[in-house]
Amino acid sequence: MKSYILFSFAIVLASCSASAPVIIRPGEVWPDDRGTHVNAHGGGVLYHDHTYYWFGEHKGERSSAAWVGVTCYSSKNLADWKHEGVALQVSPDTASDIRAGSVIERPKVIYNKKTKKFVMYFHLELFGRGYSAARVGIAVSDRVTGPYTFLRSYRPCAGHWPLNMTEEQRAATITPGDFPEWWTADWRQATNDGMFTRRDFEGGQMSRDMTLYVDDDGKAYHIYASEENLTLHLAELADDYLSHTGKYIRIAPGGHNEAPALFKKEGRYFMITSGCTGWAPNAARLHTADNIWGPWTEHPNPCVGENAHLTFRSQSTYILPVAGKKNAFIFMADRWTPYHPIDARYIWLPILFENGLPVLKWYDQWDLKEVFQ
Numbered sequence: 001m002k003s004y005i006l007f008s009f010a011i012v013l014a015s016c017s018a019s020a021p022v023i024i025r026p027g028e029v030w031p032d033d034r035g036t037h038v039n040a041h042g043g044g045v046l047y048h049d050h051t052y053y054w055f056g057e058h059k060g061e062r063s064s065a066a067w068v069g070v071t072c073y074s075s076k077n078l079a080d081w082k083h084e085g086v087a088l089q090v091s092p093d094t095a096s097d098i099r100a101g102s103v104i105e106r107p108k109v110i111y112n113k114k115t116k117k118f119v120m121y122f123h124l125e126l127f128g129r130g131y132s133a134a135r136v137g138i139a140v141s142d143r144v145t146g147p148y149t150f151l152r153s154y155r156p157c158a159g160h161w162p163l164n165m166t167e168e169q170r171a172a173t174i175t176p177g178d179f180p181e182w183w184t185a186d187w188r189q190a191t192n193d194g195m196f197t198r199r200d201f202e203g204g205q206m207s208r209d210m211t212l213y214v215d216d217d218g219k220a221y222h223i224y225a226s227e228e229n230l231t232l233h234l235a236e237l238a239d240d241y242l243s244h245t246g247k248y249i250r251i252a253p254g255g256h257n258e259a260p261a262l263f264k265k266e267g268r269y270f271m272i273t274s275g276c277t278g279w280a281p282n283a284a285r286l287h288t289a290d291n292i293w294g295p296w297t298e299h300p301n302p303c304v305g306e307n308a309h310l311t312f313r314s315q316s317t318y319i320l321p322v323a324g325k326k327n328a329f330i331f332m333a334d335r336w337t338p339y340h341p342i343d344a345r346y347i348w349l350p351i352l353f354e355n356g357l358p359v360l361k362w363y364d365q366w367d368l369k370e371v372f373q
Helices: 002-019 167-171 185-192 195-199
Strands: 041-048 051-057 069-075 082-089 103-112 117-125 135-141 149-154 210-214 220-226 231-237 244-251 258-265 268-274 284-289 297-299 315-321 329-335 345-350 352-354 357-359
Touching (some): 069 103, 210 258, 220 244, 220 258, 258 329
Antiparallel strands (some): 041 051, 117 135, 220 231, 315 329, 329 345, 352 357
16 A cells, blocks of 8 residues: 555656646746856757757856857756756867867757767857957767867868859959948949858858758758858758768848758748847848758748847847657747846747748747647
8 A cells, every 4th residue: 555655646746747837937047956047158959868958158257258168058848957067168278279268159069860979060269360260160079968079160161162153153253352342232242142152262161150950861051150241051061960061052142141040840941040230139030941952031020029120139049849849949049248248148939830930929938838738
């Protein structure tokens, strides 16, 4: 009888836990298991072996530079997060590309089922060079929480032309130096026609704000702001995810997009981006395609309601599919605080759909289980 009572009590506890709400409070302090605000900015989430892993930039009280590295947190329910430590540490070696004080932004981790390796990509700016390097950094680990070993950094797709750039555009001879000022009609047309792509052809394309996406067939893609943040590139990764194949396209040439976040629903691709206004928020943009190689179509801002024109005072970083829920996606964004970087808040909102397109509405708080029934 005693064993039966204990067994019944365990079932009741499990039932209560399963039905407990999972509350997300956008814009609030998000304490981890230590009671400290989660420090994983510009991040992404990997779901692996029934656990979510959140990777992001470690920011300081006064600096957004990488003085620590990329942090990792784990969760079973997306609300309660355990601090797993620093997944990728900056290097004490001043000759290293990821030396302390460099810029490491928007880290994303994907898992390669063939190699059984965890692969991290991030936007890297070299120490003391501002934002002129515009590189992608790559690191790898045998364990999801790390430590990750830094492999290399470079500009992607050197010596390769975009699939959707015409022979006429490739052969054109107009250069940025031909224009005494930017933003004129002729300059815009030259930009749209690949002026900056040609400039960077030999050395590789600029790579700043970025995300990673693994498709249903296991193919992985690196999506990044390129061409002086004027055009997005979507590039295929090698089978081991450790390099680029050289196959890529330009998306929204001259559209001035950054902060890409991509997901797929019922065979259609959706990408939310932002404009380029530094640390200040702006209106989100929505792009769709029936094939990942395009063509991509731009749609109006998916946000509605108060502060929709500022993406609720945030900027996109990742779209998170909710495990075990069909067509359930969470929009992850950051509300930047450049004068106190460590206090930057997280804006997580459910992606709703109206007329086949994503819609983002503000919630002071929401229950993941209630919204995604």
